[in-house]
Amino acid sequence: LSEIRRNELRGEPVxxxxxxxxRTFLPARTHCPLCPTRPGGPATEIPVExxxxxxxxxxxxxxxxxxxxxxxxxxxxxxxxxxxxxxxERVEALMWVWRHRYGELGAREDVHYVLIFExxxxxxxxxxxxxxxxxxxxxxxxxxxxxxxxxxxxxxxxAPCALLERELSDGRRVLHEDxxxxxxVPHAARWPYEAHVVMRAHRPSLLDCSAPELAxxxxxxxxxxxGYDALFxxxxxxxxxxxxxxxxxxxxxxxxxxxxxxxxPLRTAEKLKYLAGSEQGAGTFISDVLPEESAARLREAIRRxx
Amino acid sequence: xxxxxxxxxREPSPPASQExxxxxxxxxxxxxxxxxxxxxxxxxxxxxxxxGGGA
Numbered sequence: 599l600s601e602i603r604r605n606e607l608r609g610e611p612v613x614x615x616x617x618x619x620x621r622t623f624l625p626a627r628t629h630c631p632l633c634p635t636r637p638g639g640p641a642t643e644i645p646v647e648x649x650x651x652x653x654x655x656x657x658x659x660x661x662x663x664x665x666x667x668x669x670x671x672x673x674x675x676x677x678x679x680x681x682x683x684x685x686x687e688r689v690e691a692l693m694w695v696w697r698h699r700y701g702e703l704g705a706r707e708d709v710h711y712v713l714i715f716e717x718x719x720x721x722x723x724x725x726x727x728x729x730x731x732x733x734x735x736x737x738x739x740x741x742x743x744x745x746x747x748x749x750x751x752x753x754x755x756x757a758p759c760a761l762l763e764r765e766l767s768d769g770r771r772v773l774h775e776d777x778x779x780x781x782x783v784p785h786a787a788r789w790p791y792e793a794h795v796v797m798r799a800h801r802p803s804l805l806d807c808s809a810p811e812l813a814x815x816x817x818x819x820x821x822x823x824x825g826y827d828a829l830f831x832x833x834x835x836x837x838x839x840x841x842x843x844x845x846x847x848x849x850x851x852x853x854x855x856x857x858x859x860x861x862x863p864l865r866t867a868e869k870l871k872y873l874a875g876s877e878q879g880a881g882t883f884i885s886d887v888l889p890e891e892s893a894a895r896l897r898e899a900i901r902r903x904x
Numbered sequence: 905x906x907x908x909x910x911x912x913x914r915e916p917s918p919p920a921s922q923e924x925x926x927x928x929x930x931x932x933x934x935x936x937x938x939x940x941x942x943x944x945x946x947x948x949x950x951x952x953x954x955x956g957g958g959a
Contacts, residue, residue, distance in 0.1 A: 645937070650948060651930070655941035687929075691948045694928040698946075809928060 600660055602738075610741045613660055621658035623725050627677055632728035634675045649675050650688070651695050653733075660734060664708050667735030671695060671714075672728065679729050680833065681716070682823035682903070689816040697804035697812065699733050700842060704803075709735035710846025711743050719835025721863050721870060731838070739844045746841065747853040758841075758855035761785075762796050771893040773900060774821055778814035781822055783893040788883040790865040791829065791892050793822055795858040802843035802854035819858060825900030826860075830867035837861040924949075 600615040622631055631643045644652050652672040659668035673692060674684060681689065700712045716731035717724045749757035765771060765782045773793060774781040781795045795818050801807050807815070819838075826834035839861070843854025865871045865886065876882050924931035924947075931949040936942060 643937075644943065644945075646945065649945050651946040652943065653946070654937065654943040657939075657941070687948060691930050691946065694930045695946050698927045698930075698932070812928070 599662065599665060602665075611738060615658075615660040617658055621725060624720075625726070627727070630677055630726065630728050632670070632672045632726055632730055633677055643670070644672065644675075651692060653695065653699060656732070661737060663706075666737040667703050667706070667709055667733070669699065669703075669733040669735075671699070671731045671733060673731070674729055677728050680718070680823065680827075681729065681838075682820055682827055684729075684820070686817060686820060689820045690813050693804065693812040693816050696733075696840065697807070700804050700845075703733065703735040704845030706735065708737050710739050711736040711844045712842065713740070714840035714842075716836075716838040718838070719833065721835035722837050724835075739846055739849075743841075743844050743853075747844075747849060750851065750853050756800055756853075756855050758796055758857055759800055762798070770890045773825070773893060773896055774818055776814055776818075778811045779818040781818050783889045783896065785889060787889040787892070788885070789861045789863070790871055790885060790887045791826070791860075791862045791896060792889075793860045793896065795819060795822060795860075797856045801856045802852065803856055804840075804842065807856065815856075815858075821900060821904065822860065824903035825896055826862065826903075828903030829896065829899040830864065832867060835863055837863075 600613050603612050603614065604610070605612050625631065629640055633642050633644075634647050634649055635642045635645045636647060643654055643657070649672075651674070653669055655662075656668040656670050661668050671692075673679065673681065674688065696714050700714065703709050704712045713734045713736065714731060715734075746757065753760045761784070762780060764785065766775075766780065768785070771783040771785065772780065773783065775798075778798055779795060780798055781793060783791070783793050795815065797807065797811060797815070799811070801811065804812070823834070826836065837860070839859050841855075841857050841859060843852055863870050871885075876884050924933050926932075926949055929948055929950050930946045932944050932946045934942065934944050
Protein backbone atom coordinates (compact mmCIF):
# COMPACT_ATOMS: atom_id res chain seq x y z
CA LEU A 599 0.00 0.00 0.00
CA SER A 600 1.07 3.55 -0.62
CA GLU A 601 1.89 5.80 2.30
CA ILE A 602 0.10 9.12 2.51
CA ARG A 603 1.75 11.92 4.43
CA ARG A 604 0.56 15.47 4.93
CA ASN A 605 2.71 18.39 3.85
CA GLU A 606 1.69 20.90 6.49
CA LEU A 607 3.33 23.93 4.84
CA ARG A 608 1.29 23.35 1.68
CA GLY A 609 -1.72 21.89 3.43
CA GLU A 610 -1.78 19.00 0.99
CA PRO A 611 -1.24 15.25 0.93
CA VAL A 612 1.80 13.60 -0.65
CA UNK A 613 1.51 9.96 -1.75
CA UNK A 614 4.53 7.67 -1.60
CA UNK A 615 4.00 4.75 -4.01
CA UNK A 616 7.54 3.41 -4.00
CA UNK A 617 6.75 0.29 -6.07
CA UNK A 618 6.02 2.53 -9.05
CA UNK A 619 9.76 3.14 -9.38
CA UNK A 620 9.91 -0.29 -11.04
CA ARG A 621 7.13 0.33 -13.58
CA THR A 622 7.61 -0.32 -17.28
CA PHE A 623 9.41 2.61 -18.90
CA LEU A 624 9.12 3.32 -22.64
CA PRO A 625 9.40 -0.31 -23.82
CA ALA A 626 10.07 -1.21 -27.46
CA ARG A 627 6.80 -1.41 -29.37
CA THR A 628 7.28 -5.17 -29.74
CA HIS A 629 7.01 -5.41 -25.95
CA CYS A 630 4.21 -2.91 -25.40
CA PRO A 631 2.17 -4.21 -22.42
CA LEU A 632 -0.98 -2.47 -23.68
CA CYS A 633 -1.08 -4.17 -27.09
CA PRO A 634 -3.20 -7.31 -27.47
CA THR A 635 -1.50 -10.65 -26.87
CA ARG A 636 -0.89 -12.01 -30.34
CA PRO A 637 -0.11 -15.65 -31.23
CA GLY A 638 3.61 -16.21 -30.92
CA GLY A 639 4.12 -12.83 -29.34
CA PRO A 640 4.86 -11.89 -25.76
CA ALA A 641 2.06 -12.00 -23.21
CA THR A 642 0.74 -8.52 -22.51
CA GLU A 643 -1.65 -7.05 -19.94
CA ILE A 644 -4.54 -7.93 -22.26
CA PRO A 645 -4.68 -11.67 -23.02
CA VAL A 646 -6.84 -11.50 -26.14
CA GLU A 647 -5.93 -11.13 -29.80
CA UNK A 648 -8.07 -8.07 -30.42
CA UNK A 649 -10.16 -5.67 -28.36
CA UNK A 650 -11.93 -2.34 -28.58
CA UNK A 651 -11.48 -0.76 -25.14
CA UNK A 652 -9.90 -2.44 -22.10
CA UNK A 653 -9.71 -1.42 -18.47
CA UNK A 654 -7.57 -3.18 -15.89
CA UNK A 655 -6.19 -2.59 -12.44
CA UNK A 656 -2.77 -0.94 -12.62
CA UNK A 657 0.10 -3.34 -11.93
CA UNK A 658 1.96 -0.47 -10.27
CA UNK A 659 -0.84 1.30 -8.41
CA UNK A 660 -0.59 4.63 -6.64
CA UNK A 661 -3.75 3.57 -4.80
CA UNK A 662 -5.34 0.19 -4.21
CA UNK A 663 -8.12 -1.31 -2.12
CA UNK A 664 -8.91 -0.90 0.69
CA UNK A 665 -7.55 2.63 0.25
CA UNK A 666 -8.45 3.69 -3.27
CA UNK A 667 -7.98 2.41 -6.80
CA UNK A 668 -5.77 2.82 -9.86
CA UNK A 669 -6.87 1.61 -13.27
CA UNK A 670 -5.56 1.80 -16.83
CA UNK A 671 -7.95 2.55 -19.70
CA UNK A 672 -6.64 1.37 -23.08
CA UNK A 673 -8.46 3.26 -25.82
CA UNK A 674 -7.81 0.80 -28.67
CA UNK A 675 -5.67 -2.16 -29.65
CA UNK A 676 -3.99 0.02 -32.31
CA UNK A 677 -0.61 1.02 -30.88
CA UNK A 678 -0.32 4.07 -33.16
CA UNK A 679 -3.76 5.58 -32.67
CA UNK A 680 -4.82 8.50 -30.46
CA UNK A 681 -7.92 10.18 -29.10
CA UNK A 682 -8.02 12.44 -32.15
CA UNK A 683 -7.48 9.64 -34.65
CA UNK A 684 -10.04 7.20 -33.24
CA UNK A 685 -13.35 6.99 -35.06
CA UNK A 686 -16.02 9.25 -33.50
CA GLU A 687 -18.13 6.29 -32.40
CA ARG A 688 -15.13 4.81 -30.60
CA VAL A 689 -14.58 8.02 -28.65
CA GLU A 690 -18.28 8.02 -27.80
CA ALA A 691 -17.88 4.47 -26.49
CA LEU A 692 -15.00 5.69 -24.34
CA MET A 693 -17.35 8.21 -22.70
CA TRP A 694 -19.58 5.31 -21.62
CA VAL A 695 -16.54 3.43 -20.32
CA TRP A 696 -15.53 6.48 -18.28
CA ARG A 697 -19.11 6.78 -17.02
CA HIS A 698 -19.15 3.12 -16.00
CA ARG A 699 -15.87 3.36 -14.13
CA TYR A 700 -16.84 6.63 -12.39
CA GLY A 701 -20.06 4.99 -11.21
CA GLU A 702 -18.49 1.76 -10.07
CA LEU A 703 -15.40 3.22 -8.38
CA GLY A 704 -17.32 6.17 -6.94
CA ALA A 705 -19.74 3.78 -5.25
CA ARG A 706 -16.92 2.29 -3.17
CA GLU A 707 -16.62 3.54 0.40
CA ASP A 708 -12.85 3.86 0.11
CA VAL A 709 -13.00 6.08 -3.01
CA HIS A 710 -13.78 9.72 -2.25
CA TYR A 711 -12.81 11.16 -5.61
CA VAL A 712 -12.54 9.62 -9.09
CA LEU A 713 -9.98 11.24 -11.37
CA ILE A 714 -10.00 10.21 -15.03
CA PHE A 715 -6.97 11.52 -16.89
CA GLU A 716 -4.56 11.06 -19.78
CA UNK A 717 -0.91 12.01 -19.97
CA UNK A 718 0.10 12.25 -23.62
CA UNK A 719 3.69 12.60 -24.77
CA UNK A 720 7.11 12.19 -23.21
CA UNK A 721 6.98 15.93 -22.44
CA UNK A 722 4.52 15.18 -19.64
CA UNK A 723 6.26 12.02 -18.50
CA UNK A 724 4.30 9.33 -20.29
CA UNK A 725 5.94 5.90 -19.90
CA UNK A 726 3.90 3.96 -22.48
CA UNK A 727 3.11 5.31 -25.96
CA UNK A 728 0.10 3.07 -26.62
CA UNK A 729 -3.00 5.32 -26.45
CA UNK A 730 -4.39 5.06 -22.97
CA UNK A 731 -5.59 6.98 -19.95
CA UNK A 732 -5.72 6.27 -16.27
CA UNK A 733 -8.19 6.46 -13.42
CA UNK A 734 -7.26 7.15 -9.82
CA UNK A 735 -9.75 6.57 -7.05
CA UNK A 736 -8.48 8.74 -4.20
CA UNK A 737 -9.23 7.72 -0.62
CA UNK A 738 -9.62 11.43 0.14
CA UNK A 739 -10.89 14.53 -1.65
CA UNK A 740 -7.73 15.96 -3.28
CA UNK A 741 -6.77 19.64 -3.13
CA UNK A 742 -7.94 20.64 -6.64
CA UNK A 743 -11.40 19.22 -5.99
CA UNK A 744 -11.48 21.13 -2.71
CA UNK A 745 -10.45 24.32 -4.53
CA UNK A 746 -13.35 23.82 -6.93
CA UNK A 747 -15.75 23.45 -4.00
CA UNK A 748 -14.29 26.64 -2.53
CA UNK A 749 -14.79 28.42 -5.87
CA UNK A 750 -18.46 27.41 -5.78
CA UNK A 751 -18.78 28.98 -2.35
CA UNK A 752 -16.87 32.12 -3.44
CA UNK A 753 -19.00 32.65 -6.56
CA UNK A 754 -22.26 31.85 -4.79
CA UNK A 755 -23.17 28.76 -6.80
CA UNK A 756 -21.70 26.46 -9.39
CA ALA A 757 -18.41 28.11 -10.44
CA PRO A 758 -18.13 26.34 -13.83
CA CYS A 759 -21.70 27.43 -14.65
CA ALA A 760 -20.83 31.05 -13.82
CA LEU A 761 -17.54 30.96 -15.73
CA LEU A 762 -19.18 29.36 -18.76
CA GLU A 763 -21.72 32.17 -18.80
CA ARG A 764 -18.89 34.73 -18.75
CA GLU A 765 -17.02 32.98 -21.57
CA LEU A 766 -20.12 32.78 -23.76
CA SER A 767 -20.91 36.42 -23.06
CA ASP A 768 -17.36 37.48 -23.99
CA GLY A 769 -17.01 35.03 -26.86
CA ARG A 770 -13.40 35.83 -27.77
CA ARG A 771 -11.96 32.63 -26.36
CA VAL A 772 -14.69 30.19 -27.43
CA LEU A 773 -13.32 27.49 -29.73
CA HIS A 774 -16.41 25.37 -30.33
CA GLU A 775 -19.98 25.13 -29.11
CA ASP A 776 -23.08 23.11 -29.79
CA UNK A 777 -26.33 22.40 -27.98
CA UNK A 778 -24.61 20.39 -25.25
CA UNK A 779 -20.92 21.32 -24.95
CA UNK A 780 -18.73 24.46 -25.08
CA UNK A 781 -14.95 24.48 -25.59
CA UNK A 782 -12.94 27.55 -24.65
CA VAL A 783 -9.56 28.84 -23.57
CA PRO A 784 -10.28 30.19 -20.08
CA HIS A 785 -9.99 33.90 -19.29
CA ALA A 786 -7.09 33.21 -16.93
CA ALA A 787 -5.52 30.18 -18.60
CA ARG A 788 -2.36 29.06 -16.85
CA TRP A 789 -0.93 27.14 -19.83
CA PRO A 790 -0.39 28.79 -23.26
CA TYR A 791 -2.88 26.51 -25.00
CA GLU A 792 -5.00 25.40 -22.07
CA ALA A 793 -8.58 24.60 -23.04
CA HIS A 794 -11.69 23.52 -21.14
CA VAL A 795 -14.47 21.34 -22.53
CA VAL A 796 -17.54 22.15 -20.45
CA MET A 797 -21.05 20.71 -20.36
CA ARG A 798 -23.49 23.50 -21.15
CA ALA A 799 -26.08 22.25 -18.67
CA HIS A 800 -25.21 21.69 -15.02
CA ARG A 801 -24.14 18.04 -14.88
CA PRO A 802 -22.19 17.07 -11.74
CA SER A 803 -20.78 13.94 -13.35
CA LEU A 804 -20.89 11.60 -16.34
CA LEU A 805 -23.68 9.73 -14.56
CA ASP A 806 -25.95 12.76 -14.99
CA CYS A 807 -25.43 13.07 -18.74
CA SER A 808 -27.84 11.96 -21.43
CA ALA A 809 -26.69 9.87 -24.39
CA PRO A 810 -26.68 12.92 -26.72
CA GLU A 811 -24.58 14.83 -24.19
CA LEU A 812 -22.00 12.05 -24.01
CA ALA A 813 -21.89 11.89 -27.81
CA UNK A 814 -21.37 15.66 -27.96
CA UNK A 815 -18.64 15.47 -25.33
CA UNK A 816 -16.88 12.83 -27.42
CA UNK A 817 -17.13 14.96 -30.56
CA UNK A 818 -15.76 18.01 -28.75
CA UNK A 819 -12.81 16.13 -27.25
CA UNK A 820 -11.92 14.60 -30.60
CA UNK A 821 -12.24 17.96 -32.34
CA UNK A 822 -9.97 19.67 -29.81
CA UNK A 823 -7.28 16.98 -29.91
CA UNK A 824 -7.27 17.05 -33.72
CA GLY A 825 -6.93 20.82 -33.52
CA TYR A 826 -4.05 20.51 -31.06
CA ASP A 827 -2.28 18.09 -33.42
CA ALA A 828 -2.82 20.50 -36.32
CA LEU A 829 -1.54 23.52 -34.36
CA PHE A 830 2.15 22.70 -34.74
CA UNK A 831 1.67 19.82 -37.17
CA UNK A 832 2.92 17.29 -34.64
CA UNK A 833 1.39 15.06 -31.96
CA UNK A 834 0.54 17.56 -29.27
CA UNK A 835 1.47 16.59 -25.70
CA UNK A 836 -1.03 17.33 -22.96
CA UNK A 837 -2.39 16.37 -19.60
CA UNK A 838 -6.14 15.87 -19.88
CA UNK A 839 -8.20 15.72 -16.69
CA UNK A 840 -11.92 15.01 -16.26
CA UNK A 841 -13.33 17.10 -13.40
CA UNK A 842 -16.46 15.75 -11.71
CA UNK A 843 -18.28 15.72 -8.38
CA UNK A 844 -16.52 14.13 -5.41
CA UNK A 845 -17.89 10.73 -4.44
CA UNK A 846 -16.93 10.62 -0.77
CA UNK A 847 -18.90 11.52 2.32
CA UNK A 848 -21.58 14.04 1.41
CA UNK A 849 -20.60 17.67 1.27
CA UNK A 850 -23.20 20.43 1.12
CA UNK A 851 -23.71 21.62 -1.50
CA UNK A 852 -22.33 18.57 -3.33
CA UNK A 853 -20.41 20.51 -5.99
CA UNK A 854 -19.05 19.30 -9.28
CA UNK A 855 -19.75 20.28 -12.87
CA UNK A 856 -18.47 17.86 -15.47
CA UNK A 857 -15.76 19.43 -17.57
CA UNK A 858 -12.49 18.31 -19.10
CA UNK A 859 -9.38 20.46 -18.74
CA UNK A 860 -6.34 20.20 -21.03
CA UNK A 861 -2.94 21.37 -19.79
CA UNK A 862 -0.56 21.31 -22.77
CA PRO A 863 3.08 22.09 -21.95
CA LEU A 864 4.10 23.46 -25.37
CA ARG A 865 4.33 27.22 -25.93
CA THR A 866 5.79 26.81 -29.45
CA ALA A 867 6.39 23.77 -31.65
CA GLU A 868 9.69 23.12 -29.87
CA LYS A 869 9.59 25.08 -26.63
CA LEU A 870 8.11 23.87 -23.37
CA LYS A 871 6.47 25.89 -20.65
CA TYR A 872 8.24 24.82 -17.46
CA LEU A 873 6.90 25.12 -13.97
CA ALA A 874 9.78 27.10 -12.51
CA GLY A 875 10.41 29.55 -9.69
CA SER A 876 7.23 31.61 -9.79
CA GLU A 877 4.94 28.71 -10.59
CA GLN A 878 6.40 26.32 -7.99
CA GLY A 879 7.60 28.79 -5.39
CA ALA A 880 4.81 31.32 -5.49
CA GLY A 881 1.94 29.45 -7.10
CA THR A 882 1.77 32.13 -9.78
CA PHE A 883 1.87 31.26 -13.46
CA ILE A 884 3.72 33.67 -15.73
CA SER A 885 2.51 33.29 -19.32
CA ASP A 886 3.90 34.87 -22.47
CA VAL A 887 0.75 34.54 -24.57
CA LEU A 888 -2.68 36.06 -23.99
CA PRO A 889 -5.56 33.56 -23.96
CA GLU A 890 -7.33 35.54 -26.69
CA GLU A 891 -4.29 35.07 -28.97
CA SER A 892 -3.95 31.36 -28.31
CA ALA A 893 -7.72 30.95 -28.79
CA ALA A 894 -7.49 32.54 -32.24
CA ARG A 895 -4.63 30.21 -33.19
CA LEU A 896 -6.47 27.19 -31.83
CA ARG A 897 -9.68 28.06 -33.69
CA GLU A 898 -7.73 28.12 -36.94
CA ALA A 899 -5.98 24.83 -36.05
CA ILE A 900 -9.33 23.20 -35.23
CA ARG A 901 -10.61 24.29 -38.64
CA ARG A 902 -7.56 22.69 -40.28
CA UNK A 903 -7.77 19.54 -38.16
CA UNK A 904 -11.49 18.93 -38.60
CA UNK B 905 -11.91 -6.61 -34.38
CA UNK B 906 -13.30 -6.75 -30.96
CA UNK B 907 -13.89 -10.46 -30.33
CA UNK B 908 -12.44 -11.19 -26.93
CA UNK B 909 -10.87 -14.58 -27.61
CA UNK B 910 -8.11 -15.64 -25.22
CA UNK B 911 -4.86 -16.47 -27.00
CA UNK B 912 -3.95 -19.32 -24.72
CA UNK B 913 -0.63 -17.73 -23.78
CA ARG B 914 -2.05 -16.59 -20.50
CA GLU B 915 -5.31 -18.04 -19.31
CA PRO B 916 -7.62 -15.53 -17.65
CA SER B 917 -10.40 -16.79 -15.49
CA PRO B 918 -13.66 -17.13 -17.39
CA PRO B 919 -16.00 -14.18 -17.11
CA ALA B 920 -18.23 -14.26 -14.06
CA SER B 921 -21.25 -14.12 -16.33
CA GLN B 922 -21.64 -15.43 -19.86
CA GLU B 923 -24.10 -12.64 -20.58
CA UNK B 924 -22.24 -9.38 -21.21
CA UNK B 925 -23.38 -6.43 -19.15
CA UNK B 926 -24.54 -3.44 -21.16
CA UNK B 927 -23.94 0.22 -20.35
CA UNK B 928 -25.25 2.67 -22.91
CA UNK B 929 -23.63 1.96 -26.26
CA UNK B 930 -21.13 -0.57 -24.87
CA UNK B 931 -21.27 -4.09 -23.55
CA UNK B 932 -18.64 -5.38 -21.19
CA UNK B 933 -17.11 -8.65 -20.11
CA UNK B 934 -15.21 -8.98 -16.84
CA UNK B 935 -12.23 -11.23 -16.36
CA UNK B 936 -9.76 -11.86 -13.56
CA UNK B 937 -6.11 -11.93 -14.57
CA UNK B 938 -3.90 -14.70 -13.24
CA UNK B 939 -2.46 -12.36 -10.61
CA UNK B 940 -5.93 -11.49 -9.36
CA UNK B 941 -6.34 -8.10 -11.02
CA UNK B 942 -9.62 -7.26 -12.73
CA UNK B 943 -9.73 -6.81 -16.51
CA UNK B 944 -12.82 -5.49 -18.29
CA UNK B 945 -13.22 -5.63 -22.07
CA UNK B 946 -15.70 -3.21 -23.60
CA UNK B 947 -17.21 -3.33 -27.09
CA UNK B 948 -19.71 -1.12 -28.84
CA UNK B 949 -22.92 -3.06 -28.83
CA UNK B 950 -24.45 -0.96 -31.63
CA UNK B 951 -21.40 -1.01 -33.85
CA UNK B 952 -21.58 0.63 -37.24
CA UNK B 953 -21.11 -1.58 -40.36
CA UNK B 954 -17.41 -0.72 -40.70
CA UNK B 955 -16.69 -1.78 -37.14
CA GLY B 956 -16.11 1.73 -35.92
CA GLY B 957 -12.50 1.32 -35.00
CA GLY B 958 -8.98 2.16 -35.95
CA ALA B 959 -7.82 5.23 -37.73
